[in-house]
Amino acid sequence: MKKNIVLFVLFVLPIVAYLFFASGVNSFITLPTITKNIPNLNQNWKSLNGEPVTLNKKITILGFAGENLMENSGNFFTLNQKIYNNYHEFKDFQFVFIAPNATQEQAQRLVKELGKITNVSGYHFVFAPKEEIEAYYKQLKLLGNLDAKGGTPVVYIIDKKRNLRGRKGKSVQGEAEYKEGYNTTSAAELHNDMVDDVKIILAEYRLALKRNNAYRKI
Numbered sequence: 001m002k003k004n005i006v007l008f009v010l011f012v013l014p015i016v017a018y019l020f021f022a023s024g025v026n027s028f029i030t031l032p033t034i035t036k037n038i039p040n041l042n043q044n045w046k047s048l049n050g051e052p053v054t055l056n057k058k059i060t061i062l063g064f065a066g067e068n069l070m071e072n073s074g075n076f077f078t079l080n081q082k083i084y085n086n087y088h089e090f091k092d093f094q095f096v097f098i099a100p101n102a103t104q105e106q107a108q109r110l111v112k113e114l115g116k117i118t119n120v121s122g123y124h125f126v127f128a129p130k131e132e133i134e135a136y137y138k139q140l141k142l143l144g145n146l147d148a149k150g151g152t153p154v155v156y157i158i159d160k161k162r163n164l165r166g167r168k169g170k171s172v173q174g175e176a177e178y179k180e181g182y183n184t185t186s187a188a189e190l191h192n193d194m195v196d197d198v199k200i201i202l203a204e205y206r207l208a209l210k211r212n213n214a215y216r217k218i
Helices: 002-022 073-087 104-115 130-138 187-217
Strands: 033-035 059-065 093-100 123-128 151-158 167-170 176-179
Touching: 059 073, 059 187, 073 093, 073 104, 073 187, 093 104, 093 130, 104 123, 123 130, 151 187
Parallel strands: 059 093, 093 123
Antiparallel strands: 059 151, 167 176
């Protein structure tokens, strides 16, 4: 019993306190699940560098890039500045974008441009027929839809167990709140909402890691 109390004081309370004071917008201590256990990526889909890409055991920012990657490159740079640059050094953190076939050249150009300002090792593009992308998106069970180009400016947080996480419940103001993704056309939304929520999901795993390490030492 005493050991459990000590563990709680040493490891749980500091994380809870951090989340409480760091979360100026989000009232959740853990980020709610929107869709449980979404499918992993189809392993027949080819990635930009030919390596396999998986959502398993990764914290993933998942996006659907559509056919006009370079036309929408501003969204990628905003997301890179607000989210990727802050968290890409976290070991199991990755960006994954699903794009229609025949957009590989655009993806290469985009990665090259991003590579001028950041380490792009955490970026992954995978390519598939548009109808397969649409079928995959439907399995996420979201309110939104892909556009005619097979994309959306909204990106999603996927945890290591392939649960899609977001906001569901009451806001700080006590109002009903539901957020399944984050609009990359809005720097304010990324800064005010997504930064806060990514902090929470990463803190969850830091807490779990510390707790597991502490139990091993007892």
